[in-house]
Amino acid sequence: MRSNILKNITWLGAGNAVVKPLWFVFITAVCVRILGMAEYGVVTAALALVGIVMSLTNVGSSQYSTREVARRCERASEYVSNFFPFRVVTGLLGIVVIMLVGVVLGQRGNDLTALFFAALYGVAMNLTEYCRALYRGFEMLRYEAVSIMIEKLLVIGAGTVLLLAYPSASWLLAGMAIGMMLTLFGNVTWVFRRLAPFDWKKFDFSFFKRTLPYAFPLGLASIFVVLYLRTDSIMLKAMQGDIAAGQYGLAYRILESMILLPAVVVAAYLPRLSSLFHEEASRDFKRLMRHGLLSLGGIGLVLATVTTFAAPWIIPILEPDPSSAPAIGILQVLIWTFPFSAVNFLLSTSMTAMADQKALAWMLGSAAVFNVTLNAILIPSFSYFGASVATLTTQILITGAMMLRYKRRSARFQGSGSRLVETASETPPEPPLSL
Numbered sequence: 001m002r003s004n005i006l007k008n009i010t011w012l013g014a015g016n017a018v019v020k021p022l023w024f025v026f027i028t029a030v031c032v033r034i035l036g037m038a039e040y041g042v043v044t045a046a047l048a049l050v051g052i053v054m055s056l057t058n059v060g061s062s063q064y065s066t067r068e069v070a071r072r073c074e075r076a077s078e079y080v081s082n083f084f085p086f087r088v089v090t091g092l093l094g095i096v097v098i099m100l101v102g103v104v105l106g107q108r109g110n111d112l113t114a115l116f117f118a119a120l121y122g123v124a125m126n127l128t129e130y131c132r133a134l135y136r137g138f139e140m141l142r143y144e145a146v147s148i149m150i151e152k153l154l155v156i157g158a159g160t161v162l163l164l165a166y167p168s169a170s171w172l173l174a175g176m177a178i179g180m181m182l183t184l185f186g187n188v189t190w191v192f193r194r195l196a197p198f199d200w201k202k203f204d205f206s207f208f209k210r211t212l213p214y215a216f217p218l219g220l221a222s223i224f225v226v227l228y229l230r231t232d233s234i235m236l237k238a239m240q241g242d243i244a245a246g247q248y249g250l251a252y253r254i255l256e257s258m259i260l261l262p263a264v265v266v267a268a269y270l271p272r273l274s275s276l277f278h279e280e281a282s283r284d285f286k287r288l289m290r291h292g293l294l295s296l297g298g299i300g301l302v303l304a305t306v307t308t309f310a311a312p313w314i315i316p317i318l319e320p321d322p323s324s325a326p327a328i329g330i331l332q333v334l335i336w337t338f339p340f341s342a343v344n345f346l347l348s349t350s351m352t353a354m355a356d357q358k359a360l361a362w363m364l365g366s367a368a369v370f371n372v373t374l375n376a377i378l379i380p381s382f383s384y385f386g387a388s389v390a391t392l393t394t395q396i397l398i399t400g401a402m403m404l405r406y407k408r409r410s411a412r413f414q415g416s417g418s419r420l421v422e423t424a425s426e427t428p429p430e431p432p433l434s435l
Contacts, residue, residue: 015145069137
């Protein structure tokens with residue numbers, strides 16, 4: 001078991017290690033140097049808004065499909081035949097909502113055009129992520145690794161070509177959208193042919209009646225995460241302008257690049273934890289969690305310490321223009337969210353595996369409300385530093401709440417797995433388990 005998880009982590013980690021440094025250089029140094037801080041702020045805010053709206057369209061279908069396919073692979077075709085068309089329709093509705101919100105926020109001309117291309121990029125990314133949810137359910141993360149490498153090469157390539165030809169936020173996002181749509185086509189073709197054949201005959205409205213009550217809390221949890229991670233950029237742009245949003249966005253991209261580590265780990269952990277919970281293997285479940293929490297927490301502390309001292313050298317390398325100087329202080333505050341967010345990634349994954357999605361949604365919903373409120377209080381007086389403090393404070397509180405919940409839930413897990421698992425799926429598990 002352990003070797004298989006390490007194999008999946010290695011595959012996904014290696015795939016990301018090949019292309020993520022290229023992506024990081026592209027989305028920070030290349031983009032900000034060619035666009036300038038103000039246009040970079042437009043890109044940051046547009047992608048933040050798209051991320052929030054697109055999270056509303058998922059309703060937890062990705063996490064739910066991963067969890068359920070990990071338990072019963074033979075039902076993968078049913079999930080993809082129902083959830084994929086659903087995601088297409090909600091994604092198109094999401095584009096309409098994004099454009100309406102942009103108009104309400106006063107965006108016009110090039111800003112609105114940039115928002116439209118960001119929305120196309122978001123829809124394609126959203127659907128590609130659903131394909132990857134199936135890779136995880138089958139525990140075939142080598143497919144996801146290849147998918148990520150192809151995605152980044154296409155997005156960076158198309159984005160760079162249009163950025164150099166027409167240096168503006170809208171053309172950059174147009175190129176990124178083209179690359180992402182090509183990626184989507186490749187993933188859909190692969191999934192439908194190799195893993196989960198799409199069959200219109202399996203599309204059934206009653207499927208959503210059975211599954212959405214269980215998937216929706218997972219969707220809410222994802223929405224709330226995106227809200228407290230992305231709202232700060234939008235609020236900064238609205239309250240302090242494009243330059244402040246760009247400075248914050250530059251520092252945040254560095255933090256975001258580090259999230260690769262916990263993201264890779266939880267991608268491998270969710271299907272395995274789901275299987276262990278389903279099998280009532282409490283000792284293996286707790287052992288796996290203990291190793292994961294200690295590893296992620298320790299690595300997070302080391303990286304945060306190193307980055308704090310290295311920030312005065314990192315930012316000028318990415319953008320030597322004096323206008324980027326505030327990003328140094330922003331990074332030195334933001335980076336301390338990383339140890340907590342790394343631990344939170346795994347704790348939230350364990351709650352998903354244990355079918356504790358309602359509690360997860362309540363926690364993250366409260367965190368989102370707290371974060372938005374704190375941003376509204378701090379940004380007018382402290383600008384980007386206020387947003388940084390709000391993000392850090394929120395992550396600390398989430399860690400405390402999730403750790404308490406995990407200890408209580410895992411204590412109940414011992415000897416009572418069959419009673420806990422009845423909320424995990426819309427259908428009973430296969431024999432010998434009985435509910």
